[in-house]
Amino acid sequence: xxxxxxxxxxxxxxxxxxxxxxxxxxxxxxxxxxxxxxxxxxxxxxxxxxxxxxxxxxxxxxxxxxxxxxxxxxxxxxxxxxxxxxxxxxxxxxxxxxxxxxxxxxxxxxxxxxxxxxxxxxxxxxxxxxxxxxxxxxxxxxxxxxxxxxxxxxxxxxxxxxxxxxxxxxxxxxxxxxxxxxxxxxxxxxxxxxxxxxxxxxxxxxxxxxxxxxxxxxxxxxxxxxxxxxxxxxxxxxxxxxxxxxxxxxxxxxxxxxxxxxxxxxxxxxxxxxxxxxxxxxxxxxxxxxxxxxxxxxxxxx
Ligand SMILES: Cc1cc2nc3c(=O)[nH]c(=O)nc-3n(C[C@H](O)[C@H](O)[C@H](O)COP(=O)(O)OP(=O)(O)OC[C@H]3O[C@@H](n4cnc5c(N)ncnc54)[C@H](O)[C@@H]3O)c2cc1C
Numbered sequence: 001x002x003x004x005x006x007x008x009x010x011x012x013x014x015x016x017x018x019x020x021x022x023x024x025x026x027x028x029x030x031x032x033x034x035x036x037x038x039x040x041x042x043x044x045x046x047x048x049x050x051x052x053x054x055x056x057x058x059x060x061x062x063x064x065x066x067x068x069x070x071x072x073x074x075x076x077x078x079x080x081x082x083x084x085x086x087x088x089x090x091x092x093x094x095x096x097x098x099x100x101x102x103x104x105x106x107x108x109x110x111x112x113x114x115x116x117x118x119x120x121x122x123x124x125x126x127x128x129x130x131x132x133x134x135x136x137x138x139x140x141x142x143x144x145x146x147x148x149x150x151x152x153x154x155x156x157x158x159x160x161x162x163x164x165x166x167x168x169x170x171x172x173x174x175x176x177x178x179x180x181x182x183x184x185x186x187x188x189x190x191x192x193x194x195x196x197x198x199x200x201x202x203x204x205x206x207x208x209x210x211x212x213x214x215x216x217x218x219x220x221x222x223x224x225x226x227x228x229x230x231x232x233x234x235x236x237x238x239x240x241x242x243x244x245x246x247x248x249x250x251x252x253x254x255x256x257x258x259x260x261x262x263x264x265x266x267x268x269x270x271x272x273x274x275x276x277x278x279x280x281x282x283x284x285x286x287x288x289x290x291x292x293x294x295x296x297x298x299x300x301x302x
Pocket of ligand 1: 029063064065066067068069070071085103127128129130131132133134135136137138139140141142176180181184185186187216222223224225297
């Protein structure tokens with residue numbers, strides 16, 4: 001493996017920025033984490049093809065990052081390439097009741113555009129600070145709605161196979177997970193929406209945003225819910241019942257506003273967050289016999 005060779009090749013051929021030892025704290029909502037060996041922003045399809053090919057030739061592991069709103073990057077960083085989708089993947093358009101959106105589109109932008117045309121179906125995305133690609137990989141949503149139920153098609157870049165279209169029903173959608181990232185790099189999708197009354201859709205969105213403002217630690221650095229809800233229960237309820245609100249480790253704190261959020265109060269390390277994650281899991285297991293499964297994804301080691 002030669003990082004230098006990959007860097008030189010990509011810098012010469014990819015239209016977006018290519019950097020070495022890029023701090024990933026800058027690319028996540030947690031504002032935590034060490035550097036990625038390589039950082040590549042792909043503005044075009046040929047950038048994606050070239051990047052994946054070069055990384056394969058040099059045997060460099062890679063991962064795609066959206067807004068980094070569900071990721072905790074290890075303090076030692078990520079020993080591989082982080083791919084971010086740029087220009088051509090940040091476009092979306094509406095045709096009748098279908099939204100076609102690039103994987104780099106911010107969910108809020110797609111939501112604004114669809115609801116203002118009187119389309120319903122994306123309200124679950126109100127207040128989710130990620131991209132369409134991240135939402136597909138995480139099957140993002142609320143308790144009773146998620147993106148997977150709206151997907152008609154996803155266009156992926158599959159290493160070795162190139163552009164591949166999969167239908168929504170072919171994807172394995174689970175609770176806050178899908179098999180999209182294992183299949184490849186999501187580039188674009190079409191979502192099936194439905195006509196509705198603009199005012200009614202707006203009211204639903206406003207209600208959800210208001211609820212978030214009162215129930216979530218708005219304005220802090222975090223990655224949303226740390227744990228998945230166990231079947232039939234709520235992770236936040238269990239954590240709160242264990243008296244863990246406000247518990248701290250270094251700069252990380254179990255939010256006093258929403259106990260399933262661990263916030264970076266400033267200067268938290270990934271080790272602080274992970275330490276708190278373990279303490280919370282132990283406490284909930286000890287008291288309720290429930291094993292909490294993390295919803296946030298860890299990237300890198302050390
Ligand atoms: C304040 C706050 C509130 C939140 N509320 C919710 C909520 O209500 N519901 C909910 O579901 N989530 C919520 N989240 C979590 C998070 O916003 C979602 O999971 C979101 O969908 C992640 O999108 P992202 O672009 O940030 O993805 P990232 O965090 O960058 O990546 C997440 C995963 O997706 C993969 N990925 C990203 N893009 C692609 C792609 N193009 N192709 C293949 N794989 C890809 C990454 O490799 C990674 O494994 C919240 C987070 C915050 C900070």
